[in-house]
Structures are given as structure tokens and as C-alpha cells.
Amino acid sequence: MALLRMAVAAVVLLDLAIRSTDLEAHYTNLGVLPLYVLFERAWNPYEFSVHTSSGLWQVQALLFLTAAGCAVGLLLGWRTRLMTVLSWMLLVSVQNRNPMIVQGGDDLLRMLLFWGIFLPWGRVWAKDAQDQPPPARYEYFSAATVAYVVQLALVYVCTAALKSGPEWRTEGTALYYALSLDQLLMPGGRLLYPHYELLRALTHLTFYMELLLPVLLFIPVATPVWRLVFVAAIFGFHTIISLTLFVGLFFLINFASVLGLLPASALSWLERRLGPPLRRAWGYRPRLPTWQWPWQLRVQADWHPAARAHRHFRLLPALRDTVLYVLLAYTIWWNLDGIARPDYALREPLRWFGYLFRTDQHWGMFAPTVFKDDGWYILEGRTRDGRLLDLYRGGRPVTYRKPYSIMALHKNDRWRKYSENYLFVSNSWMRPYYCNYLLRLWQENPRNPRLKQLEVVYMKEVSLPRYRTEPVKREVLCGCAP
Structure with a gap:
């Protein structure tokens, strides 16, 4: 969970750095989407954005610096929950300011921060844990961990389910058409593009990999091994995508998203190599057990005063978990909308929550078919x-x-x-x-x-x-x- 926190924070910082190079173009009244045009043409009345408070680049620069400061705090694990909430709010805000440049990876980054609000990812390798003894146990199970794992599964299952075109299901030509898009073609894609039959085989492999790979997340036997296989497969899958297609930060966001699944054996290996710099940075050496369930991390309630807010947050765990399970069910329903029968569609009166808190998501990457x-x-x-x-x-x-x-x-x-x-x-x-x-x-x-x-x-x-x-x-x- 600590690795997940740090990786998400690093991606947020990188995203802010890239966005800042187009501060005037994308976020001010002198750019391509002035505020009055945004509100007239591309605004949802349920959404919020502090970035719409002004069309001046100076105000946008201040908001970007604030978001960067919060991301650094999240990276270091300083007042982790507060920094998570602020980073999530500012990320939602900047995405709402210009929806015409938002892509699928933005949805995943937003949801990682949203579920991260409820995860104990600041308990170790964090400033909040400085000078504190390691937790008695690292096993932890809650609605938040379930939501995190299910969210990862939804990304791949839903994108496969939405790929309903014959290019994916029967013809096997989807990757051929994807690599025919010169605006996306990377050098690695140029090497693959001439091999038509190979692209057909890779198309079917991609479809079934997205559809079936999430099953590994829910195998109850030898779970750490299967989770490690899932992480390795996702890293390999998105590495190939990044070498063949121009997808921006999409592959880095997916890399970061699966780090919370790493088993304790992998973290023990990492800690042995990073122990000295971690001790210098946080004054704390997290002694991980050699084996544990990847989504479990039990956290003691007798924390350092700097983490007192978390102790109060856990006073009503049953109520908190109930709310989170309802939110997870709502998220699943939103994802299934458009895939299932129209009788089970999420009706408009129920969509306000998804728009307001930006739990809305759609994983239609190259779906239902590829642009020609x-x-x-x-x-x-x-x-x-x-x-x-x-x-x-x-x-x-x-x-x-x-x-x-x-x-x-x-x-x-x-x-x-x-x-x-x-x-x-x-x-x-x-x-x-x-x-x-x-x-x-x-x-x-x-x-x-x-x-x-x-x-x-x-x-x-x-x-x-x-x-x-x-x-x-x-x-x-x-x-x-x-």
C-alpha cells in the first residue's frame, strides 16, 4: 500500500508537470476553452472545479502549485489522509476544467485516489509513521481493500466486454487497425505492423487476456503467487502498449495501480535493498513478514498523535465499510451500464453522485471497435x-x-x-x-x-x-x- 501511495503521488506530479506546459492553452480564458464556452458547451451542473474560479493563468499556476505540494505530501506520507483528499479534489477539479483532453487513464488515476482515501497507505514508509514501531500485524481486510481490488478487475473486464466489434471478436483485425492510426504509432508499432497474421493472433490474445486475467485476483489458493503473476502480466502488457502506441501516461498509471497487490515476499526483497535510504528518509524500518495476503494489512489503533485522525476515522468501522460497499456496488452498476440489458441501466436520477464525486468511469479503450x-x-x-x-x-x-x-x-x-x-x-x-x-x-x-x-x-x-x-x-x- 505504501508503494501504491508513492507511485500514485509520483504520477500525479508528472501529470501536473505535463499539464503545466499548456497552462494558458488549456486552462485560461486566452486558451482553446474559455470559461464561458466550457459552461455553455461541456459542463455538467453536478460537477465542481476550483479551476473554474478564474480564467487568469496566475490563478491556475497557484492551483497547480498547491496540487503539487499536496502530491509531495502524499509521496512522503505526511498527513497522508488529508493529502489524499486534497490531491483527489484538485485532480477532479483540473480534469473538470477541460474535459476535452481527458483520457481513460485519468479515470483510473482519479479512482485510485478516491479509494486511497479509505486505505491505510500511510501506515508504513511514511512521515506519519516516523519513530513508530512497526505494526504488530500487516494483515488488513476492509471494504476499501475489496473496492481497490474490484476496481482493478473492472478496468480490464469492462474494456473487454465493451470490445464487441467483429474486429475484436471474430476478424482479429483490431490491432492492425490500431497500428494503422499514424497519430498513435510508435517505433515499436512500426516493427509489428507488417506482420498481419501475427497481429491477428495478438488481437485475440489481448481480448482474452483483458477478459480472463482479473480472475487471478480472486483465486483463494496461493493468492500471493497469483497476484504476483497478475502484476507481472500487467507490467508486460502495458510495456508493450507503450512501445507500440502513443498513450501518454496511461501505461504509468496502470503500472502504479497494481503495486498494492505485491505480496509480502516481494516487499521483503525490496526492503532489504532499500532499507538504508528508507531509514534515513523516515527513521523507520518496516519489517515485513515473508508471506501474507496481498490485500491484507492490519493496522493498530494506538498510533502516533500525528495519525490521530485515522484512529477517530476507524471509530465506526462497520458504518464506514457499509458505506464503502454501497459505493462499490454503485461503481459496479455504473460500469455494467451499457454492457448489460437496458432494463438494468443506471437511470439519470441516480447518476448525480457519480458526476459529483467523479466515480463515473468508462473503459472503452478501442471499443466497441477501432477507428479507421x-x-x-x-x-x-x-x-x-x-x-x-x-x-x-x-x-x-x-x-x-x-x-x-x-x-x-x-x-x-x-x-x-x-x-x-x-x-x-x-x-x-x-x-x-x-x-x-x-x-x-x-x-x-x-x-x-x-x-x-x-x-x-x-x-x-x-x-x-x-x-x-x-x-x-x-x-x-x-x-x-x-
Whole structure:
């Protein structure tokens, strides 16, 4: 649990660092989604966000620094529960500020912090445990540990269940089409892409792995061994994904998510190697038993005064566990909505809790099928003397030839996700704000030639079976002028 806490905190810090590079673009009124547009087009009235309190970059910077401070506190295990709550609130807030750049990994990171509020992940390897003797026992069982394990299972079972297209179930062409998306293709994917039959076999392997691997989490015999197999499989699975497809922080979030499952034997091995730095950092050496159930960690109630809040928190464990089981049932119901029969759908009047506390989640990665529409952007700026410059490539002359690496054109995965949402007809309202934002940035630089017009052009290329594509079509998505 301590490793889980530290890994989640580290991912939150990395996420904040990446987001901060687009502070103005994604979170202020001068960017692609001003506050009045957010509230008019993409806001859920049940949601909350302190990041919507101002459209100034200075306020956003202060909120980002606050979130980073809370994440550092969580990493060190200082006032762990408070830092967990604050980190969760600020993460929900920043995600709600710009939903057009949110991806599946954000849901998992959010849920890890949510269930972490109720986990004792600050009991060891934490400042809160400094100068305290190790717990008498490490076995711990509660609704929170059940919720954590079930949440991990839901991620993979639901994404497999949602993959209902023939590309996944019968044809086995899903990975072929996924690697045909040049905006996602990584160098490892280029090596796999020419092997059509291998991709078919890997497609079926991926589907059944996602569907059946979570069974390992619930085997009651030799549980630590099966959990270790699950962790190793997840690390291998997401390592391959990260080498073949551009998925941002998704693979790191999944790495962090399974660390709470590591058996005590693995932690004993780690502690023997990290013991000296841990003692220097926290003044405490956690002596782990050689064997235990991975989701068990019993914590004594006679804690150091710094952890007094936790003792009071456990005064009504039965009531707490009851509430958590209800929340878990609600989460399962939300996940099954859309998979099960419509008679069992989660009706709108019951959805307010999921929206408010952001326990809403959807694991439709490449589901029900894989997009076949691919392409690349050209930001076609026409100068006053008639030249055509591509702002997407630093103002070079426009060329309609396909770039070698379309993925490399995206600054980060947030912009890639934004460009994906930008294409949908239902999101056409996004287009003028993006166009005007780009035009303003260009015109503010006195070294750039003045533009008469800017057009956002998409070169659409539809993938067909067996390495064929439809002819590339030039589509003008939006235009703007000074």
C-alpha cells in the first residue's frame, strides 16, 4: 500500500508537470476553452472545479502549485489522509476544467485516489509513521481493500466486454487497425505492423487476456503467487502498449495501480535493498513478514498523535465499510451500464453522485471497435503576399505529403486527445476557438509574417483491410481571419 501511495503521488506530479506546459492553452480564458464556452458547451451542473474560479493563468499556476505540494505530501506520507483528499479534489477539479483532453487513464488515476482515501497507505514508509514501531500485524481486510481490488478487475473486464466489434471478436483485425492510426504509432508499432497474421493472433490474445486475467485476483489458493503473476502480466502488457502506441501516461498509471497487490515476499526483497535510504528518509524500518495476503494489512489503533485522525476515522468501522460497499456496488452498476440489458441501466436520477464525486468511469479503450479514420493536420496560414505556411510545422511552406511520423507532431498526449475530439462533428463548436487561439499566438510574434487567413485542414486517410487505404481527402475544418 505504501508503494501504491508513492507511485500514485509520483504520477500525479508528472501529470501536473505535463499539464503545466499548456497552462494558458488549456486552462485560461486566452486558451482553446474559455470559461464561458466550457459552461455553455461541456459542463455538467453536478460537477465542481476550483479551476473554474478564474480564467487568469496566475490563478491556475497557484492551483497547480498547491496540487503539487499536496502530491509531495502524499509521496512522503505526511498527513497522508488529508493529502489524499486534497490531491483527489484538485485532480477532479483540473480534469473538470477541460474535459476535452481527458483520457481513460485519468479515470483510473482519479479512482485510485478516491479509494486511497479509505486505505491505510500511510501506515508504513511514511512521515506519519516516523519513530513508530512497526505494526504488530500487516494483515488488513476492509471494504476499501475489496473496492481497490474490484476496481482493478473492472478496468480490464469492462474494456473487454465493451470490445464487441467483429474486429475484436471474430476478424482479429483490431490491432492492425490500431497500428494503422499514424497519430498513435510508435517505433515499436512500426516493427509489428507488417506482420498481419501475427497481429491477428495478438488481437485475440489481448481480448482474452483483458477478459480472463482479473480472475487471478480472486483465486483463494496461493493468492500471493497469483497476484504476483497478475502484476507481472500487467507490467508486460502495458510495456508493450507503450512501445507500440502513443498513450501518454496511461501505461504509468496502470503500472502504479497494481503495486498494492505485491505480496509480502516481494516487499521483503525490496526492503532489504532499500532499507538504508528508507531509514534515513523516515527513521523507520518496516519489517515485513515473508508471506501474507496481498490485500491484507492490519493496522493498530494506538498510533502516533500525528495519525490521530485515522484512529477517530476507524471509530465506526462497520458504518464506514457499509458505506464503502454501497459505493462499490454503485461503481459496479455504473460500469455494467451499457454492457448489460437496458432494463438494468443506471437511470439519470441516480447518476448525480457519480458526476459529483467523479466515480463515473468508462473503459472503452478501442471499443466497441477501432477507428479507421486516420489522418494529419495542416494549419494552413495564408500570408498577405499569398504564401501558404504550415503553422503546425513552425511556419514551413505547406506540403500535402504525409509526414513520416504524425505522432511526433503532437506536443503531448493531451494535445493528441484534443485533436481527436476536435474532429467529431458533435464537437464542431471547439473549432473556432482553436483556430483563433493559434492565429493569436502567431500574430503576437513580431518575427512571423502577418497572416491574411488561417485554415485548420485535416488530411483524412481511411484505413482498409490488408494495408490498403482510401485516397487522402483534404477537409477544411475551420477558418478564421485577423
